[in-house]
Amino acid sequence: MADRLEAGIENILAGLAVEDESTTVLDYTLADQTQDLVSRGLDAPSFADYKPVLRETVSYIVASVLINSNNEVLMMQEAKSSCAGTWYIPAGRVEPGENLIEAAKREVLEETGLQFEPTTLLMVECAQGHWFRFVFTGNVTGKIYF
DSSP, X not given: OHHHHHHHHHHHHTTOOOOOTTOOOOOOXXXXXXXXXXXXXXXXXXXXXXXXXXXXXXXXXXXXXXXXXXXXXXXXEOOSGGGTTXXXXXXXXXXXXXXXXXXXXXXXXXXXXXXXXXXXXXEEEEETTTEEEEEEEEEEEEEEOO
């Protein structure tokens, strides 16, 4: 699942087709968007030549929503000085060579001490094409590590 998901995302970001018959893809490139804006008499943005390149112009972030048998969501307090004390779900950047599933597992383990098995991609968020956040849910498995 992880390799297929990442291959699909990389194909989409590269402007290629996704090889999955069950998926509908809307291919509306930045060049197409710019041409459409100009044809309607609107100013075209200056990023028509922007090309998303992972770890250069684009970051992947993973986040995980863990819900226990009491329907409680696992939250943690951030330790970073810029947001110390803020409650958040386990999250972080995908490291070089990691796939999304591996990154989600690692972030949950590093930040909570829990082993986690992602089962479902809940959503994908994008901020102006500069970062993509992949939010998973799944199950706690195995032992607790601290």
